[in-house]
Amino acid sequence: MKYYIVDVFAQEKYNGNQLAVFVDAGSLTSHQMQRITKEINYSETTFITNNQSREGGYDVRIFTPAQELPFAGHPTLGTAYIIQQEIVKQPVEKVTLNLKVGQIPVSLHYSDNSVDLLWMQQKPPxxxxxxxxxxxxxxxxxxxxxxxxxxxxxxxxxxxxxxxxxxxxxxxxxxxxxxxxxxxxxxxxxxxxxxxxxxxxxxxxxxxxxxxxxxxxxxxxxxxxxxxxxxxxxxxxxxxxxxxxxxxxxxxxxxxxxxxxxxxxxxxxxxxxxxxxxxxxxxxxxxxxxxx
Structure with missing residues (x-):
């Protein structure tokens, strides 16, 4: 399985929050996802379970080394970035993630055709x-x-x-x-x-x-x-x-x-x-x- 490591909320490499993102991970069981997350041992690891969009978004699951989460912030931004870079492979203004908490939209802003900044809208507090x-x-x-x-x-x-x-x-x-x-x-x-x-x-x-x-x-x-x-x-x-x-x-x-x-x-x-x-x-x- 292909996976990617990104630093989220970082101004330069090796700062911010580390995230591992697995693509086309639908064949994995929940137990396998949890064990892989523990092996990587970052704060979170995400699994894109289908590389095709569904209802306008991409199905994603988020795990910490201890358990699955319904929502998390830096995994949402980091996974949206990987979806744009490695699945969509062209500039888009928005990527939506289908999470357990519901759909979370992420807007992407570009500079010289490269993603410069990502914003997510969260649920009302x-x-x-x-x-x-x-x-x-x-x-x-x-x-x-x-x-x-x-x-x-x-x-x-x-x-x-x-x-x-x-x-x-x-x-x-x-x-x-x-x-x-x-x-x-x-x-x-x-x-x-x-x-x-x-x-x-x-x-x-x-x-x-x-x-x-x-x-x-x-x-x-x-x-x-x-x-x-x-x-x-x-x-x-x-x-x-x-x-x-x-x-x-x-x-x-x-x-x-x-x-x-x-x-x-x-x-x-x-x-x-x-x-x-x-x-x-x-x-x-x-x-x-x-x-x-």
Whole structure:
């Protein structure tokens, strides 16, 4: 089987979030997909199960080393890129993925006939339960005053639920360390199984937020660039007017603490009924190969 390795949300090779994409993988069982994903051992691996479009989209399954996911951000962008490059093989404005969460459209933008930027529109955010900051501070091994009490700690989902935690400073983000016993105790009673922490201080002045995402439940202690979680964050920021507005158009840095510098672009707009959420970034081809 042919497979491809790409770096998603990367400004250059060997940064961003690694993704392996298998094409024409419909003959594989779920068990085989899970074992292959564990063998590769990236945050996620995707399987395009049919190289022909169906109902306007391509059937794709997403796995972490621990389990299958209904939706994930960087696999969506990276897989759309491979579909355009290796299956469609011509410039198109949009590639749609048929995921377990439903159809997710990805728009492609070009420079000199090469894909320069990809954007996905995520599902409108659903806001779930809120959390006590003392309990979350203990999970993150942080003093309670590192948490920004002007905004809630809340479960948000645009396809995959995430616990959003606002912190005050970059120093607080950098020193956060998950207490695994308390983490697994917390998520035993929550729909969300991953935690996103963020702050308005950044490594680079041109960026607006710094983010880290912890997801041991999925077999990934820390993710270098998380499109799904940042989509939830985009909805959260617009809903609570974090930047004193009900819309955002920002740059988010992630992955610096684990040596995989990443850049995610977030847009969100609060409307009468919902919040429109878009997450964008670059995808860079790194390798091509075969599983034998």
């Amino acid at each position: 659903i806001f779930g339960q809120k959390f006590d900051k003392e309990a979350i501070a203990q999970v993150l091994n942080l003093p309670i005053n590192d948490i920004d009490s002007n905004f809630p700690i809340q479960e948000v989902s645009t396809g995959l639920p995430i616990i959003i935690v606002p912190l005050k400073t970059l120093a607080a983000v950098k020193k956060a360390k998950v207490n695994l016993e308390l983490y697994f105790e917390l998520i035993s009673n929550t729909e969300a199984k991953a935690i996103l922490i963020f702050c308005p201080e950044t490594y680079h002045q041109e960026n607006n937020l710094n983010v880290r995402v912890f997801c041991d439940y999925f077999g990934v202690p820390e993710d270098p660039a998380t499109g799904s979680a940042n989509g939830c964050l985009a909805g959260y920021l617009a809903n609570y007017a974090y930047f004193d507005a009900d819309s955002i158009d920002i740059r988010v840095e992630q992955g610096y603490e684990i040596g995989r510098d990443s850049l995610l672009l977030l847009k969100a707009q609060k409307t009468n009924a919902d919040i429109d959420v878009f997450v964008g970034g670059k995808v860079i081809m790194v390798a091509k190969g075969e599983f034998v």
